[in-house]
Amino acid sequence: MDFISKKQILHLAHLANLEISKDEIKSFKKHLAEVLNYFEKLKDLETYNIEPTSQTTGLMNVYRKDSVVSERVLKSEEAIYSAEKVYNGAFVANQVINKDL
Amino acid sequence: MSLPHSIHELHNSLRKKEYSLVEMLDKYFMTIKANESLNAFITVTEDYAYKKAKFLQKLLDQGQEVFTQYPLFGVAVAVKDLYLTKGIRTTAASRVLENYIPVYSSTAFEKLEEAGAILVGKTNCDAWAHGASGENSDFGPTRNPHNKDYVPGGSSSGSAVSVAAKMSLIAMGTDTGGSIRLPASFCGVVGLKPTYGAVSRYGVVAMASSLDSMGHFTNTVVDSQKVFEITRGCDGRDSTVKDYKNKLSENKKKFKIGLPKEYFGEGLHPDVKEKVEFAARRFNDLGHEVIEVSLPHTEYAVAVYYIVQTAEVSSNLGRYDGVRYGNGRENFGSEAKRRIMLGTYVLSSGYYDAYYLKAMKVRTLISSDFDKVFESVDVILAPVSPDPPFKIGEKVNNPLKMYLSDIYTVSANLAGIPGISIPIGFSSSGLPIGAQILGPRFGEEKLFVLAKQYLQE
Numbered sequence: 001m002d003f004i005s006k007k008q009i010l011h012l013a014h015l016a017n018l019e020i021s022k023d024e025i026k027s028f029k030k031h032l033a034e035v036l037n038y039f040e041k042l043k044d045l046e047t048y049n050i051e052p053t054s055q056t057t058g059l060m061n062v063y064r065k066d067s068v069v070s071e072r073v074l075k076s077e078e079a080i081y082s083a084e085k086v087y088n089g090a091f092v093a094n095q096v097i098n099k100d101l
Numbered sequence: 102m103s104l105p106h107s108i109h110e111l112h113n114s115l116r117k118k119e120y121s122l123v124e125m126l127d128k129y130f131m132t133i134k135a136n137e138s139l140n141a142f143i144t145v146t147e148d149y150a151y152k153k154a155k156f157l158q159k160l161l162d163q164g165q166e167v168f169t170q171y172p173l174f175g176v177a178v179a180v181k182d183l184y185l186t187k188g189i190r191t192t193a194a195s196r197v198l199e200n201y202i203p204v205y206s207s208t209a210f211e212k213l214e215e216a217g218a219i220l221v222g223k224t225n226c227d228a229w230a231h232g233a234s235g236e237n238s239d240f241g242p243t244r245n246p247h248n249k250d251y252v253p254g255g256s257s258s259g260s261a262v263s264v265a266a267k268m269s270l271i272a273m274g275t276d277t278g279g280s281i282r283l284p285a286s287f288c289g290v291v292g293l294k295p296t297y298g299a300v301s302r303y304g305v306v307a308m309a310s311s312l313d314s315m316g317h318f319t320n321t322v323v324d325s326q327k328v329f330e331i332t333r334g335c336d337g338r339d340s341t342v343k344d345y346k347n348k349l350s351e352n353k354k355k356f357k358i359g360l361p362k363e364y365f366g367e368g369l370h371p372d373v374k375e376k377v378e379f380a381a382r383r384f385n386d387l388g389h390e391v392i393e394v395s396l397p398h399t400e401y402a403v404a405v406y407y408i409v410q411t412a413e414v415s416s417n418l419g420r421y422d423g424v425r426y427g428n429g430r431e432n433f434g435s436e437a438k439r440r441i442m443l444g445t446y447v448l449s450s451g452y453y454d455a456y457y458l459k460a461m462k463v464r465t466l467i468s469s470d471f472d473k474v475f476e477s478v479d480v481i482l483a484p485v486s487p488d489p490p491f492k493i494g495e496k497v498n499n500p501l502k503m504y505l506s507d508i509y510t511v512s513a514n515l516a517g518i519p520g521i522s523i524p525i526g527f528s529s530s531g532l533p534i535g536a537q538i539l540g541p542r543f544g545e546e547k548l549f550v551l552a553k554q555y556l557q558e
Contacts, residue, residue, distance in 0.1 A: 009442070016415060016445045017422075018438055019431050027435075028442055034501050035443060039404045042459050045466070052461030053468055055311055055341070056517025056542065057298040062340040078204040082426035093424045 004033045104128055104267045107321045108176055111270060112168050115161060115175055122154035122161075122175050122219070129177050129221050133268045139244045141259035141268060143182045144190050145222040150177075153219045171217025173331060179269035181260045182223040183230060184210050185304040189220070193306045194238040195228040196432040197421050207304025208336040209273060209315050216331045221269050224259025228434050229418065230275055230308045232256045233283055233486075233506040236497050237436045244493070245287060247532050251490040254287030256280040257318070261288040264318040271328055272318040277308045278406055279485070279510025281316045282522035286485035286535025289524040290318050291552070293325045295333065296542050297517035299345075303338035309413035312406075312514040322552040325521065329545060347546030356551060358384050359394030359478035364509055370488045376526040376534045377484045380555070384482065387554055394478055396470040399512060401463050406511035407504055408447050408460035415444025439500060468516040475541040480551060484509050485535045489528030513539055521548040523556060 009028050013020045020028065076089055085092035102120045105111035114120060120128075126147075133145055157175055160167050167174045182192050185203040192198045206214075214220070227237035235243040235258025243258035245251040246266040253262045257274030261284030264272050274281040276294035285292025293316045300315040307313060315332065319325045335342045360381055365374060385391045418441055423429035433441070447456035474481065487508055496503045513520045519542070522535040540547045 012442045012445050016441045017430055018441060020438060028439060031439060031500050032443060035407065038501060039408060039456060042401060042404050042463055045463055047459060047462035050462040050465050052458060053464040054461060057341055057343055059341060059343060064337055074204060081204050082201055091424050
């Protein structure tokens with residue numbers, strides 16, 4: 001990988017829900033290509049029979065008692081305390097379903 | 102009055118009534134004001150601090166046995182602005198959270214509060230903890246107190262500076278790829294990155310969930326151990342936390358210390374090399390056996406780290422949509438965007454196996470390098486950063502070069518092992534250099550014993 005196209009950058013930005021400027025497109029093209037190139041060194045290693053590591057503590061199936069601890073529950077006014085747009089005690093989210101459908 | 106260097110010194114002064122907690126805070130806030138140009142704080146919490154100080158002073162004046170009941174009685178603490186503090190703004194040094202006031206606190210902060218510590222402020226850092234220099238903050242770079250033209254190291258830059266410049270006695274940081282050890286080394290203080298799973302991550306803004314480790318800065322190793330005893334342990338809110346006792350035989354006097362040969366090769370600055378080799382000789386003089394060891398997959402660590410970490414970053418930062426709290430995604434700075442994009446790339450369809458899965462497999466190899474080495478030595482001694490502190494702006498336009506600053510620190514996070522950074526001298530330009538002692542998982546005790554010996558505590 002020695003090249004990453006403007007189209008790929010825009011696709012990634014779309015997937016990541018980011019708006020990026022023209023300057024950023026230019027700099028990300030360069031920086032991402034450099035870093036991805038650096039990642040190529042991993043290809044030197046044979047890892048066919050190696051198990052992947054996703055955690056290091058060795059803990060498995062950690063459960064807690066299935067009960068409500070009331071002091072840990074946020075009241076609705078606490079939950080919406082930091083939201084910029086609130087309506088009738090609820091968050092106002094962006095519309096994600098097209099009205100005409 | 103002069104501000105204390107250790108918790109022991111503070112408690113002695115309070116016992117002798119050399120000063121009151123309010124007088125102590127006056128001095129801390131004066132020092133913070135005098136050092137404004139270091140840009141170490143995002144929020145200074147005077148109201149909170151004086152209120153708590155008055156409450157604690159009352160207990161002390163009543164003659165209560167406060168020092169056993171509150172092991173951190175009156176300790177001024179600064180907290181990286183990633184730790185949620187109920188009712189006190191928490192920004193992660195990002196414009197996305199610049200007005201965010203959390204409605205609950207992180208476990209680590211709650212434990213410090215319960216132990217009698219007094220919050221003096223929330224410290225500056227690289228936004229979302231993304232950086233090795235402290236320059237990626239949306240609130241401006243933090244500066245090194247030893248020389249303002251130099252970086253203090255990142256990402257927990259303000260916390261390290263706060264302890265180094267006596268703006269607090271202790272400070273909390275986070276270490277995902279070196280973010281405590283690196284600034285500790287650049288600022289000449291003690292920095293502990295505990296074992297992954299030792300301290301709860303609950304209520305701390307997540308960077309990379311399989312790597313994030315909650316630790317702290319102190320002037321002394323004794324204090325580092327004291328703070329660790331407070332912050333560690335299960336809270337029922339982070340399922341990766343494990344309760345454990347360090348088993349170290351009282352009679353153990355002689356340790357075997359490994360120097361990984363891969364950490365002393367090309368790319369290591371001669372000033373750093375000289376000081377770490379000197380430290381190794383000193384450990385030898387102290388009666389320990391120092392031998393060369395090999396961590397053969399070291400050269401792959403940065404690549405693995407920047408795949409795993411950015412993948413987890415892109416996922417963790419996905420939650421910031423400006424709906425429930427914070428501002429919208431257009432407020433992310435360049436470095437956060439770059440990491441989200443990179444993480445999205447390595448996780449995207451068609452690339453997952455080549456990057457993410459491959460990295461997780463090489464992570465296994467890096468981790469087992471350490472397991473093998475710890476079969477023959479007790480701890481590893483190594484440089485923290487390949488370079489002494491560098492100038493502000495020097496690496497900022499070259500992300501890959503900046504990422505390579507993490508070369509000696511990221512492996513510990515990938516393997517989940519603990520590390521302590523201790524000051525071992527100064528570079529030719531007069532800036533601090535640190536060395537790290539790395540131990541096996543849940544083996545902090547060994548680090549404390551050796552670090553104390555080295556610093557003659």
